Structure formats: C-alpha cells, structure tokens
Amino acid sequence: MSVAPAGRPPASAESAAALGLAPLLTTPRARPGWLVLPARVGAMCLVELQKLRHDRTELYTRAVQPALWLLIFGETFTRIRAIPTGGVPYLDFLAPGIIAQSAMFIAIFYGIMIIWERDSGVLTKLLVTPTPRAALVTGKAFAAGVKSLMQAAVVLVLATLLGVSLTWNPLRLLGVAAAVLLASAFFSCLSMSIAGIVLTRDRLMGVGQAITMPLFFGSNALYPVDVMPDWLRAVSAVNPLSYQVDALRGLLLDTPSHLLLDFLVLLAAAAAGITAASCLLGRLAR
Template identity: 35%
Template sequence: MTAGPVASVVVQSYHLTVRDLRNSLRQPSYVLAALIQPIAWLLLFGKLLGPLLEHGSADGSYLAFLTPGIVAMTAVFSSGWAGMGIVAEMEHGTLNRFLITPVPRGALVTGRLTQQAVVVLGQTLIVLAFGLALGARFSGGVLILVVFFACVLLGALSVAALSNALGLVTRRHQRVLSVGQFLLLPLAFLSEIFVPRDVMPGWMRAVATVNPVNWVVEVGREATRGDVGWAGVLDRTFALLALTAACAWLSAMAFRHYQRQV
C-alpha cells in the first residue's frame, strides 16, 4: 500500500466522484432537468406568487425574496433522489463489484455524496446568477454568502445521505421516489421558501422553526440583508452540521445493513 488510510479514502472518493459526474453528464435528460428545473421554479413561482407578495424582501421585489428559497429547494429536491443512484448501482452489480475490491468502504459513500455536492453547487450558482440578473441582491457581504453556500451543501448532504440510506434498505427506485416526495414536498411548503414568516398561520410557523429546509432558507435570507443577524445564522449552521452528522451515521448503518444482507 502506498497511501495511508485517509489519503486512500480521499483519492478513491475522487475517482468515484469523477466517474459519477461523467456518467451524469452522459445522460442529457438528467443534465437538462438539473439545470432547467430550478430556473423554471424561479420564474414560475416568481410570476405566480409575485403579485400577491410584493413586500417580502428589503427592496420589495418578490424575485429577490424568492431566490435564496429556490436555492434551498433545488438543493434539497435534487438530493432527495440521490438514493436512486445507489439502487441503480445495485441493479448494475457495480456496488457488489466495488465491495469486492480493497477500496475503503467510506469512499463508496463519500464518493457519491461529493458528486451530489458538486451538482448542488452548480445548481446553486445557476439559480443565483438568474436571481441576480432578475434583480436579487445579496447585500450581506461575502462571508455570509459563503456560510449560505455551506448551509445549502449541508442541507443537500443530509437529504442525500438519508435518500442513500433509503435506497440501501429498500433497494427499490419506487420507494426512494415516493418516500422522498412524501417528505420533501411538505418540508418545502412548510417553510419560508415562498412566503415570509409573518403571513404564515401560527402552527405553520412552529413547524418552520424546526424544519431543516427552513434553516437553510433563513440563512439565505440573511445574506440578502445589509445587517446580518449572526447569532441566528450560527445557530442554524450548527444545527445543520449536527443533522448532517446524524444522517451520515444513519447512512453508514444502512450500508452495514446492506452488507449483512448480501
């Protein structure tokens, strides 16, 4: 062995990530959906809800208000189907083939998650670019923007890890899809993605407070303000970190469960 265990995980994750990204790029329908969907959401929801809610953000433009919300929504939804990739890997026999090689088991998980992170990062940049072009402004400075990106990735990785766990346990595309939809749609709508907190009914506000998707949105909203409320941002960031760790642990458990069933 030439590399230490940690270096080996990093190197092999890199190879597996490159392979996943290359495979994704070869599927035009996937690429189109991943790029066009967030833009469509931004424009559709902007036009649909804009006239009703033209008071959301500091400068009064609904699109500016919506942009961080759509970033969070895109990240979470595109990660919600991550488990489909694991199921496809089982069906192709590639997962078992990888397991027979000396590749560190961790790299099989981190490779997939890194690929997801790269995709989400790309989607985030596209939504932000469109948002900026349509009038969104991020007045909070570079630091809060970086923290927002980190929170988007943490949210995406939590969901992706859970979806992977679901794929490993159920081994069915249909299950991954339906459970993902069942959980993510309500989480998206019970948040401040589309509407400001003050127009929500009381119970919905209570749900939004403990909704991780909303934590990402809240951090994003702070990035649009001139005066960033750092205390709240740090709370949300650490909460997302803890959630990601918990989901990663669940994912690792699911992986062990799969290996026992082979």
C-alpha cells in the same frame, strides 16, 4: 550462464523503462494514514461526477423548474404583495428559497442511483473494496452537492437577470457553497437511507415524492416564519431546509439571520445522514 553486472537493472527493467512502463512496475508510495479517507472520498466523488460529464441533460432539464418558480410565482407575488417580507422585494426573498429547493430536489432522489448500482452489481464490488462505507457514502453525498452547486449557479444567474439584488462578495459566495454542499449531503444521505429501507426504486420514488413537498412547504422558502401557524413553525424548526434557506438569505441578501446556528444544524444533519446511510448501505447488497 550470464549474470547481470552488479548495480545494473535487469534487461526487462531496462526495456520497461525504455517503453515508459516503469511507473507500472514500481510500488506506489503509500499515503499517510490521515490522507487515506479524504483521498477515497474524493475518488468516489470524481467517479460520480464522471457520469455527469457523459450526459449533461440532467442539468438542463432540472433548470426548468426553478426558472418557472422565479418567473411565474416570484413575479406574480411581487406584484400582488400578498406575503410580508420585511421590506425585501418578494422576488429577492424567494430566490434563496428556490436555490435551496432545487438543490434538495436533486439530492432527495439520489438513492435511486444506489439501487441501480445494487441491481447492476456495482455496489457489491464497491463494498468488498477496502474503502470504508462512510467514505463511499460521503463521496456520493458530496457529488450530489457539486451537482447542486451547478444548479445553484444557474438560479443565481437567472435571479440576477430578473433584477434580484444579490451580493457577489467572494467570502459570502463561499458560505453559500458550503450551505448548499452540507444540505445536499444531508438530503442525498436521507435518500440513500430510505433506499436501504425500502430496497426498490418504485418504493423510493413514492416515498421521495411524499416527503419532498412537505419539506419544501414546511420551510421558510416561500414565506417567513412569522406568518406561519404554530404547528407549521414547529415543523420548520426541525426542518434542515429552513436553516439552509436562512443561511442563504443572510449571505446573499444580507438580511437578519442566524448563520452560526444555521451551519451547526446543517453540519450535524450531514453527519447524522452520513452515519445513517453508512449503516444501511450493506442492507442493499444482501
């Protein structure tokens, strides 16, 4: 019986190295504990975005609605000057609101994907992995945010072609990206939370359609808060979309805004949405 010389790897290891399979036979180095959760969130986000790479139709079709708002609604109300905007052309005033609206419309129906994953058995497999539910939800939420950023870029280009005076300061654009990501994370988590309550796609579609337009019209996306009746001002004050629009206007148009308050509200809303969706996620898999 032959014995391999001391200090020399077994023949199987030599052949594996020759075939380039050594990385598959070695135990990967463990990540530090503080990196585990961000790594899993990033992995979930990448998984979601892989779906978009295989089918880009959604990006093109969703660009139609914001284009119509800017081309028809914006151009028309700019001409008739029916809404006071404090000296800002109405098309300029409208553009940040349409960015926020298009991002919300992408995120608010994100729960349908969760229900589809439940029906196909994918969600059950994800829930039995060591990945915390909060990481699953956060990854999906920020994947919705990345999709919304793509939509926001389309609206920005279209608004620029229409002559809207937007800033291209890189720091301000980073702030715009942060506002879009946080708001999209909240609205996608709101959708996932509703999915955990209603449990079916048809019900989710009905609830989503019922709350989408009130959220939009109950914000400052189309008109300033000053012209709203008192009851609508109260609705706007608790509507996260209003804070997103206010932040976008301040960053893109340099109009008076409350950036610190806006981002604090968006951050708190995103955290609350992730918490709620994480608690209700298991209910879908029962």
